[in-house]
Amino acid sequence: MYKSKTAFGPADILLPVSSADMSKWAVVACDQFTSQPEYWEDAAKIAGNEPSALNLILPEAYLESPHSEEMISRINTSMKEYLEKGIFTEYKDAMIYIERTDSAGNVRAGIVGAIDLEEYDYSKGSTSSVRATEATVAERIPPRLKVRRSAPLELPHIMILIDDPMKTVIEMAGKAKDSLEKVYDFTLMKNGGSIKGYLMTKELIEKTDEALAALADKDSFEKRSGVKDVPVLLYAMGDGNHSLATAKAHYEQLKAENPDMDMSSHPARWALAEIVNLHSDALAFEAIHRIIEGVDTDKLLSEMTEALGLTESISGDMQAFEWVCGKKTVRYGITKPCANLTVGSVQSFIDRYLAENGGKADYIHGAEVVRRLAEREGSAGILLPDMSKSELFPTVIKDGALPRKTFSMGHAEDKRYYIEARRITL
Numbered sequence: 296m297y298k299s300k301t302a303f304g305p306a307d308i309l310l311p312v313s314s315a316d317m318s319k320w321a322v323v324a325c326d327q328f329t330s331q332p333e334y335w336e337d338a339a340k341i342a343g344n345e346p347s348a349l350n351l352i353l354p355e356a357y358l359e360s361p362h363s364e365e366m367i368s369r370i371n372t373s374m375k376e377y378l379e380k381g382i383f384t385e386y387k388d389a390m391i392y393i394e395r396t397d398s399a400g401n402v403r404a405g406i407v408g409a410i411d412l413e414e415y416d417y418s419k420g421s422t423s424s425v426r427a428t429e430a431t432v433a434e435r436i437p438p439r440l441k442v443r444r445s446a447p448l449e450l451p452h453i454m455i456l457i458d459d460p461m462k463t464v465i466e467m468a469g470k471a472k473d474s475l476e477k478v479y480d481f482t483l484m485k486n487g488g489s490i491k492g493y494l495m496t497k498e499l500i501e502k503t504d505e506a507l508a509a510l511a512d513k514d515s516f517e518k519r520s521g522v523k524d525v526p527v528l529l530y531a532m533g534d535g536n537h538s539l540a541t542a543k544a545h546y547e548q549l550k551a552e553n554p555d556m557d558m559s560s561h562p563a564r565w566a567l568a569e570i571v572n573l574h575s576d577a578l579a580f581e582a583i584h585r586i587i588e589g590v591d592t593d594k595l596l597s598e599m600t601e602a603l604g605l606t607e608s609i610s611g612d613m614q615a616f617e618w619v620c621g622k623k624t625v626r627y628g629i630t631k632p633c634a635n636l637t638v639g640s641v642q643s644f645i646d647r648y649l650a651e652n653g654g655k656a657d658y659i660h661g662a663e664v665v666r667r668l669a670e671r672e673g674s675a676g677i678l679l680p681d682m683s684k685s686e687l688f689p690t691v692i693k694d695g696a697l698p699r700k701t702f703s704m705g706h707a708e709d710k711r712y713y714i715e716a717r718r719i720t721l
Contacts, residue, residue, distance in 0.1 A: 296560065297388045297500065300508040301529060302414035302425050303455070305390045305500055306567055308407065309383040309448070309716040310478055310492075311346060317481040319345040321490070321712040324452030324534065325352045328707060330586065330657050330668060332356045334485070341484050346382050348450055348713035358438050367442050374448045383716065390495040390503065391478065392468040393569070397488045397709040401577035404465050406495070406503065407715050409565035410455060410530065412543045417536065419695040422526035424511070425455070427536050428691050430699040439541040440548075447720045449542070450713040453535035453568040454704065457510060458519050458528075458688045464506045465572050471499055479714065486708045522692045531691055533571060533704050534711060542566040545719075567717045571704075573684055580687075582638070582679040583658045583700040584665045585645065590654035592620050592675045602644050604630035614640055619669040619676035635690075638679050639698040645677075658700040660707040 297305045311320050319342045328334035335354045342349050350373040353366055360366070377383065391407040415425035443449070457464060475493035482489045495503070507529070509515060516527045532539065546563045558564060571578060587595065596618065599605060609615050609628035614637040618625045632640040645656055654673075659665050662678050669676035682702045690697060704710075 299411075300504050301511055302411040303408055303507060303530065303568075303570055304411070304504065305388045306407075306409035306565060306717055307562075308386045308389045308391060308567070309718070310386065310714070311382055312384050315382070316345050317479055317714070318484055319343065319347050321481075321483055321487075321714050322347065322349045322352070323483075323485070323487060323708065323712050324710040325354045326452070326535075326537070327660065327710050329355045330659065331664070338485060346377060348716075351377070351448065351450055351716070352713060353442050363438075364441075367445075370442060371445045371447075374446055378447060386478075386494060388497075388500075390500050391715065392465075392472060392475065392493045392495055393490060394469070394472075395488065395490045395709075397577065397705060398486050399709075400488075403571065403575055403577040404469050405454070405569040405571045406465055406468060407451070407492075407567065407569045409717070410453075410539070410568045412539075412546045412564055412566060415539060415543055417532075417540050417543070417696070421695070424527060425530040426528055426532065426691060427540070427696045428456075428532045428687060429536060429697045429701050431536060431540050431696070432699055435537045436541050436544050439537065440544055443541055443545045443719075444548075447718060448716045449567055449719050450716045451535070451538070451567040451569065452711040452713060453539050453566065454533040454711055455568050455570050456531045456533040456573045456687070457507070457570055458531070458574075459510060459572045460519065460574050462572060462574065463509065464503060465570065465575075467506060468495060468499060468503060471496075475499070483712050487712060488709065490712065490714070492714070520688055520692055522689060525692055528688060528692055530570070531573075531688060535568075539566055539568070561721065562717070563719050567715060569711060573687065578684070579705055580682050580684050580702045581660070581705060582681050583660060583703045584662065584679055585641065585677040586657045586659050586665055586668045586674060587645065587649075587677070588655050588657070588668075588671070588674045590649075590652065590673055590675070592673065594652070595648060595675060596620070598648060599644055600627075603632070603640055606630055615680065616641060617678035619666055619678060620674075621670060624666075634698065635694070636682070636698065636701065638682075638701045641677055641679065642698045642700075660703050
């Protein structure tokens, strides 16, 4: 087993055999289209009876379904059947360089490998080399843990950011792609764009490891971040933090249940993930909006106006958002903010209001989806401003994790698709 110099390294990666229809195999991250079950119904029709990652994941649109336990059981059964039927080819000690062309034609590069969960701490104020960028909601872990606890496999939609302005890591692998074995090249379903994957050589893996170690050098880190005398933050969560937190919880649970077992090489110690350069031109940060359902919208707006000092007279760098209800949209400024970012002030109020009055909040990618959902009776939408990429690492270093669901890396269709898999049991 290759010993990496940082928390990220190669993994024993499983890919469907060459005869598989990859366009039916790959499906988008399970935490997308949570208020649109019709998306997942359509994906199931496209996959049909062919081998598909859709049979190995639980879309969060169904987390609260009365049939969720049955669905989890089917997932575990499908994983075992796929392994028994030889659906996969395994690549030992592997990394895969990928190029994802998104729905707008932008090409985002990344490297798939494994992240060491011993180096990951999602708690606010963490000083680990792998950190959450947004607040982790503990209540969201148990439903995911139900899926992972009995699963022999994992599939990643986790994307982890590195702060590499000189483009020394992922872009280096990209320059070598023409000499690498291409392991997949296909179109992604439902306007997901397309993707290519290249198996990295042992030499290239070693060079990548060295380049990542150079980023972890304290002097280099302090120069990039502008923050001195703090532990190095090398890997910041981009997407899939709750999935990584679930992998961590599962690993810690296994250690607690097996106190006499040496877990240092157990496959559950690692989680499959993709690293992406924060400075990629194809990487865009977009706001994650809110839709609030099952509430008295007039009462909600009235109390929000009082709590946050809402005004339609917006000036300077005042925190601001758009309120959408029915066919009406109003832009409000916040004169009594309670956090450094608009999303923090808004989320703080929403959490308090729903705890006291009931109702439900969901997190939506795309303003048009919010506008459509806000037309429903008892529903309102909040459209939030985008966050600058340059704010991410310094803010996490100085202030800890941001409010949950602060930003999204692209549209829902452009999220990571499940392609690679890995065994997590002995």
